[in-house]
Amino acid sequence: MTSDATPLLSVRGLEKRYGARIGCTDVSFDLWPGEVLAVVGESGSGKTTLLSCVSARLEPTAGTVSYRMRDGETRDLGRLTEAERRFLARTDWGFVHQNPADGLRMRVSAGANVGERLMAVGNRHYGRLREAGADWLGRVEIDAARIDDRPTEFSGGMRQRLQIARNLVTHPRLVFMDEPTGGLDVSVQARVLDLLRSLVADLGLAAIVVTHDLAVARLLSQRMIVMKAGEVVEAGLTDRVLDDPHHPYTQLLVASIPEA
Numbered sequence: 295m296t297s298d299a300t301p302l303l304s305v306r307g308l309e310k311r312y313g314a315r316i317g318c319t320d321v322s323f324d325l326w327p328g329e330v331l332a333v334v335g336e337s338g339s340g341k342t343t344l345l346s347c348v349s350a351r352l353e354p355t356a357g358t359v360s361y362r363m364r365d366g367e368t369r370d371l372g373r374l375t376e377a378e379r380r381f382l383a384r385t386d387w388g389f390v391h392q393n394p395a396d397g398l399r400m401r402v403s404a405g406a407n408v409g410e411r412l413m414a415v416g417n418r419h420y421g422r423l424r425e426a427g428a429d430w431l432g433r434v435e436i437d438a439a440r441i442d443d444r445p446t447e448f449s450g451g452m453r454q455r456l457q458i459a460r461n462l463v464t465h466p467r468l469v470f471m472d473e474p475t476g477g478l479d480v481s482v483q484a485r486v487l488d489l490l491r492s493l494v495a496d497l498g499l500a501a502i503v504v505t506h507d508l509a510v511a512r513l514l515s516q517r518m519i520v521m522k523a524g525e526v527v528e529a530g531l532t533d534r535v536l537d538d539p540h541h542p543y544t545q546l547l548v549a550s551i552p553e554a
């Protein structure tokens with residue numbers, strides 16, 4: 295075992311500019327193995343920009359992101375080759391998009407959507423791929439009888455649960471989620487959230503969850519950062535930030551949650 299005294303991910307002084315416009319600036323945080331970090335803030339505050347930079351999908355203008363690889367070596371993501379980055383994205387990382395269609399192959403079966411990620415990491419045995427597909431459909435509460443159906447035939451909530459299965463089947467160490475329940479009806483959000491929470495806990499996953507919904511942050515994360523106009527205005531343990539917000543902007547966000 296590598297030492298848990300080293301963060302899984304370290305972000306230092308991260309900035310992304312789109313021309314003169316600031317996407318995010320001066321962002322620093324550590325993410326520890328098995329920890330869930332929520333990134334909250336209003337629309338346009340830089341949440342997606344930050345997530346894209348941290349997951350090496352977007353090149354930052356300044357700053358560094360280092361990641362502790364499976365072999366224990368910490369690497370600067372900006373210095374990985376394209377092939378290394380793609381390999382990480384296929385194996386060590388998961389990415390749950392707000393819109394399931396962005397994270398699924400809509401024209402192939404549910405079973406193939408799950409099996410494909412396993413094939414990408416070298417599994418070739420048809421029977422075992424199918425078995426893993428069926429197992430994961432069960433874990434995300436999709437009837438195994440639907441294994442040959444395409445996502446186009448699924449409801450929004452089922453699609454999102456399938457996307458989660460497709461991402462988790464390879465046992466990633468880190469999952470990036472951008473508004474994972476944002477596109478769902480309120481009535482199905484709770485079930486997807488509940489499922490996410492138990493899977494993340496069972497698998498000991500680390501995750502970064504972008505959301506504008508403080509209830510999502512409360513349910514899923516141990517720590518959170520609050521962004522405003524591209525900057526982190528507050529960071530801390532989720533319970534502390536939500537129960538005793540220090541920054542006026544966080545106070546405003548917390549005060550505007552409707553009473554349950």
Ligand SMILES: Nc1ncnc2c1ncn2[C@@H]1O[C@H](COP(=O)(O)OP(=O)(O)OP(=O)(O)O)[C@@H](O)[C@H]1O
Binds near residue numbers: 312318335339340343
């Ligand atoms: N591709 C782009 N080109 C230019 N500006 C961009 C681009 N993407 C984002 N921005 C700008 O960067 C800022 C942060 O945008 P970002 O999408 O990261 O916000 P967000 O917090 O994810 O918002 P939302 O909650 O609406 O998804 C905004 O001012 C936005 O206009």
Ligand SMILES: [Mg+2]
Binds near residue numbers: 341343
């Ligand atoms: Mg966004």
